Amino acid sequence: xxxxxxxxxxxxxxxxxxxxxxxxxxxxxxxxxxxxxxxxxxxxxxxxxxxxxxxxxxxxxxxxxxxxxxxxxxxxxxxxxxxxxxxxxxxxxxxxxxxxxxxxxxxxxxxxxxxxxxxxxxxxxxxxxxxxxxxxxxxxxxxxxxxxxxxxxxxxxxxxxxxxxxxxxxxxxxxxxxxxxxxxxxxxxxxxxxxxxxxxxxxxxxxxxxxxxxxxxxxxxxxxxxxxxxxxxxxxxxxxxxxxxxxxxxxxxxxxxxxxxxxxxxxxxxxxxxxxxxxxxxxxxxxxxxxxxxxxxxxxxxxxxxxxxxxxxxxxxxxxxxxxxxxxxxxxxxxxxxxxxxxxxxxxxxxxxxxxxxxxxxxxxxxx
Ligand code: FAD
Ligand code: UDP
Numbered sequence: 001x002x003x004x005x006x007x008x009x010x011x012x013x014x015x016x017x018x019x020x021x022x023x024x025x026x027x028x029x030x031x032x033x034x035x036x037x038x039x040x041x042x043x044x045x046x047x048x049x050x051x052x053x054x055x056x057x058x059x060x061x062x063x064x065x066x067x068x069x070x071x072x073x074x075x076x077x078x079x080x081x082x083x084x085x086x087x088x089x090x091x092x093x094x095x096x097x098x099x100x101x102x103x104x105x106x107x108x109x110x111x112x113x114x115x116x117x118x119x120x121x122x123x124x125x126x127x128x129x130x131x132x133x134x135x136x137x138x139x140x141x142x143x144x145x146x147x148x149x150x151x152x153x154x155x156x157x158x159x160x161x162x163x164x165x166x167x168x169x170x171x172x173x174x175x176x177x178x179x180x181x182x183x184x185x186x187x188x189x190x191x192x193x194x195x196x197x198x199x200x201x202x203x204x205x206x207x208x209x210x211x212x213x214x215x216x217x218x219x220x221x222x223x224x225x226x227x228x229x230x231x232x233x234x235x236x237x238x239x240x241x242x243x244x245x246x247x248x249x250x251x252x253x254x255x256x257x258x259x260x261x262x263x264x265x266x267x268x269x270x271x272x273x274x275x276x277x278x279x280x281x282x283x284x285x286x287x288x289x290x291x292x293x294x295x296x297x298x299x300x301x302x303x304x305x306x307x308x309x310x311x312x313x314x315x316x317x318x319x320x321x322x323x324x325x326x327x328x329x330x331x332x333x334x335x336x337x338x339x340x341x342x343x344x345x346x347x348x349x350x351x352x353x354x355x356x357x358x359x360x361x362x363x364x365x366x367x368x
Contacts, residue, residue, distance in 0.1 A: 003225040004030045009215045010232030012040020013351055014341030016203035017358035018230050025366055029207050030224065034214040038204060040232075041312075041342075042351065044195035048257055048294040050285045051195035056251060056300065056312070057268060057282045058196060061186040062352035068188040070355060074202035077190030080287055083181035084268035084280070088148045095270065096183050097141050097149070098176040105144055111177035118142040136167035140175055152274035157302045158249065166317065191287045230361075232341035234311060235327045243326050246346055248311035254278075255298040263295050277301060314346045338365065 006022055008015045011033040019029045037043050041055040059082045062068055071077070084095045094100035102114040121142035130136035133154060137146045150170070154162050158169070174185050182189075192199060210218075215233060231238055236246045267286035271278060278299040285295055305311060314320065324346040331339045340361050342349050349357065362368075 001223055001225055004028045005227050006030070006230055007032070007224075007226040007228070008230045008232075009033075010040060010230075010341060010343075011035075011038035011200070011204070011209060011211075012232055012341055013042060013200075013354045014232045014344070014358045015040075015230060016200050017355055018338075018340065018362060019207045020203040021359065021362040022365075023207055030210065030226070031204065031207055032210045032213040032215060032218060034212065036212050038209060038211070039197055039200040042196040042200070044197050046195075047255075047296050049292050050290055050294075050296050051288060052255065052284045052296050052298070053196075053282070053287070054253075054255075055310075056253065056298075057284075057287070058351065059184070059189065059191065059287075060351055061184040061189040062350075063185075063187045064352055064356065065188075067352045067355050070359075071192070071199060074199040075192035075194065075196075078193050078288060080191045080267075080289075081181075081189055082183040082268065083266070084183060084270055085266050086149050086153075086270045086272045088152075088272045091148070093149060094181045095149075096174045096176070096181075097145060098174075098181060099179040100181060101145065101149070103179075105148070114177060130167045132163045133165040133167050133170050134162035137162065137170050140170075149272045153270060153272040153279060155274060156277075156279050159302060159304060193288060195288075228336045228338065230338045230340060232339075232344045234343045235324070235331060235339055235346060238337075238339075239327060239330055243330070244323050245307060246320055246323055246327075247315045248305040248309075249313040249315055250303045250305040250309045251312050252301040252303045253298045254301070255296060258295050258297060260295060261291075261293055263297055311343060314342070314348055316346075316348060320346070 005027040006029040008019050008029050008031040011031050015031055019031050022029050042058050043054050044051040045054045059080065060071065060077065086093045086095050093104050099111065099114060102108060102117070106117050108114055108117060118141060121144065122139055125138060127135045127139040130139055137150045151162055154165065158165055264281060264283050267283055268280060270280045278301050280300050282298045283295055285292060331337070338361055339345060340358060341354060
């Protein structure tokens with residue numbers, strides 16, 4: 001009978017980092033994934049010689065030097081800096097909210113003029129402790145920026161009014177009183193030249209992979225033996241939803257090839273008014289400064305998640321977090337299964353955080 005030390009469910013970043021590190025320590029792994037390709041959500045599909053981020057735009061950014069060096073073992077990164085543009089009706093603004101945005105909005109020049117304008121717009125609101133996203137946004141950037149750049153976009157994205165959403169969602173976005181359009185505050189940022197697949201291929205080199213293989217079917221009648229399982233699928237599904245169903249937000253991508261060299265002049269353009277049905281348009285070639293004769297764009301539509309849909313973003317509200325903790329207690333008492341990654345730990349993880357968490361799981365597993 002065939003035997004491996006580890007069965008790794010999910011060929012996403014978490015599963016692949018675990019497989020790479022386990023192999024380095026002399027362990028044998030079998031990686032399975034229900035999709036027809038490896039890479040999970042960072043997978044790139046080549047169309048017209050452009051690396052298309054099939055499951056949504058992925059920009060690598062981190063402040064952790066060790067993680068930056070880790071990914072640079074497998075790919076060379078370019079110096080891409082994410083600087084999205086926001087379109088509201090026929091007006092165009094720079095993101096994140098910074099002096100370029102304020103200057104365009106109000107015709108002002110200096111940080112003190114911008115602060116005075118915001119102050120003037122919020123003084124009668126008397127918000128001391130913001131209770132929701134609307135109050136948080138208003139108190140940070142004032143009414144004009146909120147109405148034009150936040151309200152419509154956020155309500156499309158989350159399909160809920162801003163005064164019913166938690167304030168923390170907007171806290172991820174930088175707010176600056178300098179002329180700086182960098183969307184992230186991290187020390188390191190870039191796109192792997194040639195796409196993300198080479199990172200995955202590097203991590204999986206020498207490891208056996210079975211694609212198109214769903215764990216729950218596979219495990220029913222396989223005669224392969226494993227000492228342990230690393231599970232990076234949905235944790236509630238693993239336990240047959242016995243405590244309830246964790247919720248997600250889903251996204252639908254409409255991707256098309258256009259017979260022109262340059263469609264929108266930027267990788268990311270957000271459409272912030274409520275009446276445009278999509279939230280943003282990604283033009284993939286600009287992540288790698290592509291010069292191909294054609295271009296590929298993806299429109300992103302936020303969509304309600306129902307069971308069976310692709311689960312993209314965990315909805316970490318109180319109700320779901322409480323349910324997750326109950327599943328986590330079950331997971332902790334399940335011997336020989338390690339739960340990891342975005343779905344296994346029900347966390348809104350960026351790529352760098354997934355790598356950190358996979359490396360932590362490895363250290364714990366190998367008592368290092
Ligand atoms: P996944 O990549 O989801 O991998 C899990 C794998 O498990 C999948 O391949 C799935 O098919 C497989 N699987 C699940 N269930 C089963 C089963 N039953 N049997 C077999 N296989 C199974 N991060 C950033 O740092 N920067 C960004 O710009 C960024 N943009 C993002 C945009 C979007 C739209 C999304 C959704 C995420 C974004 N992220 C970004 C986050 C990033 O995608 C994740 O951090 C990372 O991909 C998570 O890796 P993972 O291995 O945990 O999960
Ligand atoms: N946001 C906004 N207008 C924008 C971009 C973002 O109001 O043009 C808000 C929105 O509420 C969003 C949050 O900021 O949910 C976080 O944005 P980010 O781009 O980080 O979200 P992601 O698409 O990665 O979930």
